[in-house]
Amino acid sequence: xxxxxxxxxxxxxxxxxxTFGVLTxxxxxxxxxSVEIIMNTAILNFIAFSAYAPGPSILGVTGQAVAVVLVGxxxxxxxxxxxxxxxxxxxxxxxxxxKAMDLKL
Amino acid sequence: xxxxxLLMAVLLGIAVVTAxxxxxxxxxxxxxxxxxxxxxxxxAIYFVLYAAFLGVLQLAVYAGAxxxxxxxxxxVIKKRIFVREAGAGVGPVPILLALALGAVLVALAAGVPGGxxxxxxxxxxxxxNLFTRNGAWLLLLGLVMLSALAGSIHLARxxxxxxxxxxxxxx
Numbered sequence: 001x002x003x004x005x006x007x008x009x010x011x012x013x014x015x016x017x018x019t020f021g022v023l024t025x026x027x028x029x030x031x032x033x034s035v036e037i038i039m040n041t042a043i044l045n046f047i048a049f050s051a052y053a054p055g056p057s058i059l060g061v062t063g064q065a066v067a068v069v070l071v072g073x074x075x076x077x078x079x080x081x082x083x084x085x086x087x088x089x090x091x092x093x094x095x096x097x098x099k100a101m102d103l104k105l
Numbered sequence: 106x107x108x109x110x111l112l113m114a115v116l117l118g119i120a121v122v123t124a125x126x127x128x129x130x131x132x133x134x135x136x137x138x139x140x141x142x143x144x145x146x147x148x149a150i151y152f153v154l155y156a157a158f159l160g161v162l163q164l165a166v167y168a169g170a171x172x173x174x175x176x177x178x179x180x181v182i183k184k185r186i187f188v189r190e191a192g193a194g195v196g197p198v199p200i201l202l203a204l205a206l207g208a209v210l211v212a213l214a215a216g217v218p219g220g221x222x223x224x225x226x227x228x229x230x231x232x233x234n235l236f237t238r239n240g241a242w243l244l245l246l247g248l249v250m251l252s253a254l255a256g257s258i259h260l261a262r263x264x265x266x267x268x269x270x271x272x273x274x275x276x
Contacts, residue, residue: 001107002107002153004218004220005219006117007117007154009215010117011210012209012214013211015206015207017128019202020128020202023199023203024195029133029178030128033127034128043159044150047159051155052221054220058238064158064159064234065231067159068231071166071167072246073249075170076249077253078174080253080260
């Protein structure tokens with residue numbers, strides 16, 4: 001039997017790692033990857049809560065249903081983020097976010 | 106400690122280590138390799154948590170599609186893909202902030218009451234839930250994906266009359 005708080009603690013540490021990446025990295029691709037780590041932490045939490053939810057099975061899998069939607073949303077976010085990376089690289093010649101401080105292409 | 110608990114602890118440890126290595130690697134390609142390992146580890150965690158469908162979805166979407174998409178992006182924007190990033194001077198403030206956040210989240214997790222994992226959930230219940238109770242969210246996701254597709258095409262296309270891109274020396 002896996003202790004529930006172990007999973008939550010692990011996902012909390014992963015969330016902190018993702019936050020560390022967002023705070024320290026200046027490469028846009030690494031920023032995207034950090035945000036992906038944070039999104040995956042949220043998905044892990046939804047699945048963990050779903051696995052430990054009492055009640056009938058159709059309600060118990062609500063967390064997994066939300067996780068399916070979140071996976072699609074995160075993949076969409078990566079696609080848009082990489083389009084921004086390409087546009088930024090074409091206009092600025094770099095993917096350093098410090099060179100895009102004025103928030104326009 | 107049961108074998109299941111040990112397996113979960115090992116998997117969570119691998120996930121944290123691969124995520125950290127992905128963020129601390131000096132070459133972007135190495136970052137992508139480590140993040141691929143991170144996604145595969147998370148998929149294994151989902152299997153242990155009786156979410157086999159999500160595990161397969163994680164393998165297909167994240168470990169497969171997103172990793173290759175990131176690799177393609179690096180190949181498109183860099184002349185040489187094995188390029189070391191400039192040394193990132195990480196100050197103490199972000200490290201302390203991340204450590205504090207992690208400590209708070211772990212402390213909060215310790216107060217959550219435990220329970221019994223239910224292994225009876227199957228993909229039939231998931232599809233029934235997804236297409237009946239939460240069908241509206243699925244439709245909304247489709248709309249978001251459509252608008253994101255239009256936005257990505259608009260961003261990625263070559264604009265007429267735009268200044269020519271600077272060549273060479275891309276970090």
